[in-house]
Amino acid sequence: MEFTKMHGLGNDFIVVAGEQALPAGVDELAIKLCNRFFGIGADGLVYILPSEVADFKMRIINSDGSEAEQCGNAIRCVSKYVYDNGLTTKTSLTIETLGAGVQPVELELADGKVSRVTVDMGQPILNGLDVPTTIDANPVLGHTVTVDGRDFKFTAVSMGNPHCVIYVDDAVGFDLAAWGPKLEKHPLFPRKINVEFATVNTRDHVDMRVWERGAGPTLACGTGACATLVSSVLNGLTGRKATISLAGGDLLIDWNEENNRVYMTGPAAFVFTGTI
Numbered sequence: 143m144e145f146t147k148m149h150g151l152g153n154d155f156i157v158v159a160g161e162q163a164l165p166a167g168v169d170e171l172a173i174k175l176c177n178r179f180f181g182i183g184a185d186g187l188v189y190i191l192p193s194e195v196a197d198f199k200m201r202i203i204n205s206d207g208s209e210a211e212q213c214g215n216a217i218r219c220v221s222k223y224v225y226d227n228g229l230t231t232k233t234s235l236t237i238e239t240l241g242a243g244v245q246p247v248e249l250e251l252a253d254g255k256v257s258r259v260t261v262d263m264g265q266p267i268l269n270g271l272d273v274p275t276t277i278d279a280n281p282v283l284g285h286t287v288t289v290d291g292r293d294f295k296f297t298a299v300s301m302g303n304p305h306c307v308i309y310v311d312d313a314v315g316f317d318l319a320a321w322g323p324k325l326e327k328h329p330l331f332p333r334k335i336n337v338e339f340a341t342v343n344t345r346d347h348v349d350m351r352v353w354e355r356g357a358g359p360t361l362a363c364g365t366g367a368c369a370t371l372v373s374s375v376l377n378g379l380t381g382r383k384a385t386i387s388l389a390g391g392d393l394l395i396d397w398n399e400e401n402n403r404v405y406m407t408g409p410a411a412f413v414f415t416g417t418i
């Protein structure tokens with residue numbers, strides 16, 4: 143099997159192109175290939191597939207074998223892959239995902255290769271029961287979830303995949319491993335959830351660290367950055383355009399007031415190709 147290793151701000155993926163559909167047992171394959179000691183090592187396994195409604199379709203399997211509906215860093219990597227490898231000559235194209243349908247992407251080039259990508263990440267889903275959470279509220283703002291006797295106030299946002307955003311004094315130094323797994327799997331979240339810990343520095347700059355559903359602590363999360371911006375606007379903490387600083391680098395997120403769609407701009411990087 144031929145693969146290409148790529149990352150978006152250190153959130154890394156094994157990218158596979160040329161297949162017509164996901165192989166049987168893709169969950170076990172993802173677990174095996176994403177293993178950082180016995181496999182290639184990655185946060186997820188990403189397939190570029192044909193689409194009937196867009197230029198390409200992307201499907202993403204987390205390193206624990208679960209399939210996610212959407213992935214912001216991966217969609218930038220897929221966009222870079224298809225242009226740099228000559229699968230398209232367009233710098234404006236569309237990628238289909240399970241969680242956000244047809245997503246327009248805009249490619250920026252440097253020396254003939256894609257350097258940055260702006261992705262239309264669609265409209266945020268704010269109705270609690272649709273995120274999903276078990277909370278019948280729209281939106282879910284400042285609700286409390288308790289784990290091991292500690293209360294966390296959170297805002298729930300879906301970008302096609304579920305997120306809960308929690309504001310803390312020091313996101314950069316927050317102990318993700320202590321609290322992330324318990325929140326990820328809390329009964330309030332029927333399909334588990336990605337957990338973002340955020341510190342708002344100014345009205346256009348937020349530090350965020352993430353514990354991802356099905357992948358654990360990653361260096362960056364594109365959909366999580368979108369969810370963090372949306373949550374920060376809803377809570378009156380930032381404007382509709384802000385830089386979200388993650389461990390792996392910065393994403394620029396813009397929640398357009400006219401069309402209610404969230405735009406994410408950031409880099410994508412090629413690392414190596416291989417055969418396994």
Ligand SMILES: N[C@H](CCC[C@H](N)C(=O)O)C(=O)O
Nearest residue numbers: 210213214215303363364365
């Ligand atoms: N672990 C996520 C999928 C990857 C999302 C993240 N890597 C991104 O860049 O958006 C989930 O199960 O919803």
